[in-house]
Amino acid sequence: MTYCVGMRLDKGLVFMADTRTSAGVDNFAVTRKMFSFEVPGERSIVIMTAGNLATTQAMISLLEERSKTTEERDPSILRQSTMFQVARLVGDTLNEVIVNSSPNGQGAADQFRASVILGGQIGTGKPTIFLIYPEGNFIEITDDTPFFQIGETKYGKPILVRTYDREMSFEDAVKLLLVSFDSTVKSNLSVGLPFDLMIYERDSLNPMRLTRIDATDSVYQAISNGWGDALKDAFLQLPSYTLKD
């Protein structure tokens, strides 16, 4: 499994991904699931992947390879004019890999499935995030749905739903994501540290820097250890349920 979240704030975009891949509990490894494509001053794009690792690695390799070709009309992620066009390109590439992996047709494709969160900004377009399905189609983030999750989405969702605020700072957004990821890690062995983080400041069009947060990070430890106590305090604030006799 995997856990990735892409979130849109007024200030920009925040992305977090875990790094555990596993084929059974006796075979797991640390693998990066977050990738960036950029042209400083022009575009800044992040891709996060969940699903079959052979599929997602092949998709990323194809996207990288094609971004280095020199032809005019090549399908390069670095030359699409809008984020919508990038989403179509990524969706087509993802679907192409899945179909190629399953010569027996769509029915056999299940085990090669993967999904993608794509986010970023190009030129004067708005910063945005897409959730791309294995079939290659996709949905875009809206004010009503201000974040997308892929992988093991359930354990970490309630805190996102209750605490997300579009006006929050990047620092608070990272704190929120760490709580959500920590709840997931505590409940699903196939999601694991370290976490990869990228932050994109609206309209900056700067390359994003990947920050890796590991288990020894003191703030992560304080959040992980403190959340239980904080939750208990929150719980005490609520009115008690009185049992009727």
Next chain:
Amino acid sequence: MTYCVGMRLDKGLVFMADTRTSAGVDNFAVTRKMFSFEVPGERSIVIMTAGNLATTQAMISLLEERSKTTEERDPSILRQSTMFQVARLVGDTLNEVIVNSSPNGQGAADQFRASVILGGQIGTGKPTIFLIYPEGNFIEITDDTPFFQIGETKYGKPILVRTYDREMSFEDAVKLLLVSFDSTVKSNLSVGLPFDLMIYERDSLNPMRLTRIDATDSVYQAISNGWGDALKDAFLQLPSYTLKD
């Protein structure tokens, strides 16, 4: 889907179940999933069910019918001498219904699957809870695993893990379950109000009374509305993540 939790405290046992059954989002109804079997002063037993409704209703009907027969050696839930024996009986009955529903054998049984939480106390035995699988086998609660969930278990689990305390009062346990159920209801349409509640006081061997908590319950409303604010306060208590430049 469904959401049921059975929890053991030092003071006794607490059970909560939602009441929504659905066959697609366009066909849903309120159905009780919590049933009790008792002989005052001798035994007090609760069963909660998740899964195929035809299976669970048939299982409950068989258990009730057999508890009313007068033979000496009949498989009645009211005449087993220990909770372990009751768990075997319920497991066998559950598996019997599933196998009878699937004439084509085990492979076809998937759609008729159901699982059960069984809890209670008989005589001088300890109060305990079992989680019973569709195959008829089961596991028993321990101090390390002090609660069982069936159905849509993921959204409501983190708060249970972080806040459960074996010494908590029944009132606090019900409050905790309401928070867990509220998080689940907010994330999965197939779990819905009203909630059914039963509380068993250790060594009382009294019949349990079913309390139904519906959406108009003022304490539930205060908990549901207050939890978001309480979570935000908890979130503010945590240290901020400082972004490195």
